[in-house]
Amino acid sequence: MKTSRRTFLITSVGVASTFALGSRAAFADAPKVEESDPTAQALGYKLDASKVDKAKFPKYAAGQDCGNCQFYQGKAADAFAPCPMFANKLVASKGWCSAYAKKA
Template sequence: MKSSPSRRTFLITSIGAVSALALSREALADAPKVAESDPTAQALGYKLDATQVDKAKFARYAAGQDCGNCSFYQGKATDAFAPCPMFAGKQVAAKGWCSAYNKKA
């Protein structure tokens, strides 16, 4: 008959999981920044500065849209750069924009 995990086992496992999450968040903070020349960035029309978006090419763009208020932006409002799942393992500028923009709820 198997016994249930002890509190000690639970705490050790929890501490390990929390440590792993903290390290992965730190690694994301040091991730490279997306360059406009990146192939994915070009495909999505990414610009470091949303005011530089070609409105003729990206008619969906509207003033006030930027990565910082996009639902995909994984940073805080005060972060200048943060991870974005559209650019796996890279950070986007809070003031940037791409065609995957989706307003935060």
């Protein structure tokens, strides 16, 4: 059976969309990082960036939060999204940790 290019492309887009939606749904079920988590404590993670101990983490500057960090794997408008620093657990968009790196 010969497949046309159009059929191949339509099928490919459908399959890719299914995987994208499926992985997004999997992240929705991922646990949120708790501040008591050992990795969170080691990285100084706070659910609310305004509560970062500036004496302990002098690298922190106002305006830095997970939503504008290069590691945040969601849109800035998402309240929570996966972060590779926390094994893809969900971090708060308004959160912060010492691994913060400004999104390019």
